[in-house]
Each structure stands twice: as C-alpha cells, then as structure tokens.
C-alpha cells in the first residue's frame with residue numbers, strides 16, 4: 354500500500370502525477386475550516402504533508418495527524434506552518450529556497466520601476482484614451498542613481514542588491530546582524546528610511562518581523578519615498594501604509610503581498626501612486642517547476658530515509 358500524503362494545496366499537475374506514483378494523495382478542500390474534518394478518515398496513517406507557503410500547515414491540522422513526519426512547503430517562507438508544534442514533535446519542515454531568488458528580485462526591481470515611473474498608470478493612460486485626449490502624462494521619478502535601502506540581506510536581498518547596483522543605485526541595508534556584503538549596514542531601520550529614496554522589503558514573515566515597517570518608518574520615508582514589499586504582508590503595518598499613501602505622506606508603493614490575501618485594502622485600488630500584484634514573486638513556470646521538484650525530492654527523501662535537501666526545522 355502506498356503511504357498516505359495530505360496535499361493541502363496542489364503542486365503543478367506534472368508534480369502531482371510524480372507524487373501519485375509513490376504516495377496515496379488526499380487533497381484538502383479550499384475551505385480551511387474543513388481541513389481537519391476532511392483528513393479524519395486517513396488521519397491516523399498520514400506521515401506526509403505537502404503544502405505551499407500561502408496555505409501552510411496550521412496547528413489544528415498538525416494535531417489531527419499523530420504520525421506526521423514532514424511538512425514539505427513550496428515557498429521559502431514557512432510562517433504559515435505551526436513551527437513551535439513541529440519543533441516540539443520532531444516534525445521536519447522543508448522549504449524551497451534559492452531557486453526563486455532571481456524571480457523575487459526581478460519582481461522587486463519591476464515594482465520599483467513601475468512605481469517610480471508610473472507605469473501601471475501609463476498603461477491605463479494609453480488604453481483609456483487619455484493620451485489622445487489630454488496629451489503627455491505627468492512626469493515621473495528617476496530610478497537610476499537613487500539611494501536604495503534593502504530591509505533583509507539574505508539570499509534574495511543579495512540578488513536584489515546586484516540588480517540595483519546595475520542601476521547605479523547607492524545601496525544600504527538593515528538586518529539584525531551585518532551581512533557579508535559590500536554595502537553599508539544601518540542598524541536603525543528608521544534612520545535607513547530617512548536617508549533613502551526607495552526601500553525594498555525582503556525579510557521573512559512571522560512574529561519577529563510583524564509590523565517592522567511601522568508608521569514611523571513610513572513617515573521617515575516621506576512624501577517622495579517609495580516602499581516596495583515582496584516579503585509578507587504582515588511585515589508592514591498595512592493600515593498605516595494605506596493612511597500614508599492616501600494622505601500623500603508616502604510617495605508611492607509597489608506591493609506584491611498583503612496582510613489578508615487575497616483581500617487588498619479598498620482604498621489602495623483607487624490610488625495611482627500604488628502598483629499592486631497578486632503575490633507573484635516566484636510565479637513563473639520555470640521557477641514554480643523548480644520549487645515543485647524540490648518539494649517532491651524532499652518528500653521522497655523522507656520516505657526513503659535519506660537526507661532532506663532543504664530542512665528549516
């Protein structure tokens with residue numbers, strides 16, 4: 354008999370077919386409130402959970418699976434998994450780092466350029482005939498040569514910095530500990546916000562970074578400042594961000610992540626100084642394929658008693 358695997362949110366079809374060669378797959382319904390009830394018929398046997406960074410594996414689902422050995426997450430962030438329970442019960446948690454660095458960094462730069470150069474607005478300007486009716490669009494803000502502050506200088510932050518260097522930007526960064534990089538470390542986040550034109554946020558989600566970009570940091574960025582968030586919505590005080598954007602006390606924002614996805618604050622939808630994306634940092638077919646391969650490899654390694662490729666817990 355094939356071992357039971359709970360699939361919280363499916364991988365691409367090809368990867369699900371590969372998993373089905375080895376595992377008996379039990380897919381969960383989209384409605385989170387029904388997950389525990391849905392696993393009940395097989396709960397006693399399940400040793401494997403496959404999930405995504407968005408869906409994660411909440412505490413009640415983990416508690417319902419007494420023989421659980423591994424939660425294999427597609428995504429680098431594991432903040433939606435009950436990590437305390439995983440540690441306490443010796444359950445392995447794996448993620449998919451590195452293979453998505455390029456895509457997330459590309460998106461950070463794209464959002465930076467789109468926001469500063471008003472490109473989402475430009476697209477609407479042409480499509481709805483404003484160019485013909487009103488003539489040229491208002492002037493935008495230059496990106497090349499500007500001062501960039503990167504919050505988080507890990508695997509992705511370093512790739513963002515490489516791209517920004519090619520735009521002749523002056524790079525400084527904030528982390529808790531200085532990283533081994535040739536850029537200036539700024540221990541005080543508010544001070545960093547005060548001295549840069551653009552701030553890109555790429556730290557993990559979870560309790561340690563909740564509300565890190567707070568009203569004071571946003572105020573320090575100021576009416577000409579641009580905030581780009583490609584990490585987690587929880588890292589930014591979203592009501593404070595919305596208030597600053599609406600009132601013009603922050604210049605603009607490029608946002609791929611939100612506090613309560615897929616819900617985006619209504620007030621942002623009406624703002625031309627904001628570029629919105631539906632959490633697509635790693636969403637290219639190439640990268641999602643590589644991430645799915647890593648999930649499958651981790652699950653197989655666990656089954657065969659081999660070494661996990663990317664274990665975080």
Ligand code: A2R
Pocket residue numbers: 429430431450451457504505506507508509510527528529530531532555556557558561562565583584585634
């Ligand atoms: O603080 P450090 O020295 O541990 O540096 C890490 C930084 N970081 C923080 N910076 C300031 N305040 C904090 N409370 C804080 N916590 C962590 O974030 C490090 O420079 C960076 C994380 O780097 P990695 O672990 O290599 O993560 P990676 O692969 O760059 O991905 C970052 C996040 C994911 O967790 C997803 O949420 C998202 O990007 O896609």
